[in-house]
Amino acid sequence: MVRRGTVREDGKVFWAYKLRKNKKYEQWITREKFEQYDGVRIKRYKLLKEKYQESQDKLPPDERNFLGRCDPETGLYFIRLQTNGKPKFGTLEELENYKKNRRRLQRECYAKIKSITPPPSVCLGDKHPTDPNLVVVEIRSNKVKYGAIEKLQKRREKIKQSSVIYRQLNGKKIVDKYREIRQKKQQERREKPNLKFRRGDIDPITKWNFWGYSALGNEIWIHPDEFVERRTVFNKKRLDHYYAKRAAMGFTKKSGD
DSSP, X not given: OOOTTOBOTTSOEEEEEEEETTEEEEXXXXXXXXXXXXXXXXXXXXXXXXXXXXXXXXXXXXXXXXXXXXXXXXXXXXXXXXTTSOEEEEOHHHHHHHHHHHHHHHHHHHHHHHHHSOOOSOOTTOBOSSOTTOEEEEEETTEEEEEOHHHHHHHHHHHHHHHHHHHHHHHXXXXXXXXXXXXXXXXXXXXXXXXXXXXXXXXXXXXXXXXXXXXXXXXXXXXXXXXXXXXXXXXXXXXXXHHHHHHHTTOOXXXXX
């Protein structure tokens, strides 16, 4: 099967399959017509998507479609919005195949962009070099996006809500996956002691401080200012927990053991 956008030897581009008199044939057009047709298709899809989003906003939150939502009437799962503006539902197997293919395409796309884009030297929340009213709201594939601080807060809240929903749907699967990866990383660190870092270690190149290991066993390096802030909050919470534990045992802050 030929995919849309495939270029033939003569320079023509594949557009779509056509059906005429019960016979299927390929439609090849010039590059100029392809760009014209594709532009019209994208504009039409954007209009249909906006109209569909408006209809979804009128529904209660628990009735809106999102990736993986099961329709209680049909028992099928929401997969995506089609180019004709209609939602596509499928079985659980079709949903998993769609997720797998989407992750593969995203990894290929991100790897291609990262190979031609240098890594940024900023992190979320950093201010714009010229406009103090803008901060970094998103970093994707080494590309930095700036926006207002309110946009960053809304994005963080949206990510938090999405993670809660995802954990509710895939709680046990996530725990098992993280446990397996964490055990593997811990085994690797035990076999290679020189990979171990202690909290507060400074990277000789970036001058950032080491904070710890994530649930996946990856190293977490943060800016020195953020390290001081995190350590202050962490020490305060640890001290409060210590005094709360002593209070539960009947001791006070000034009383001895």
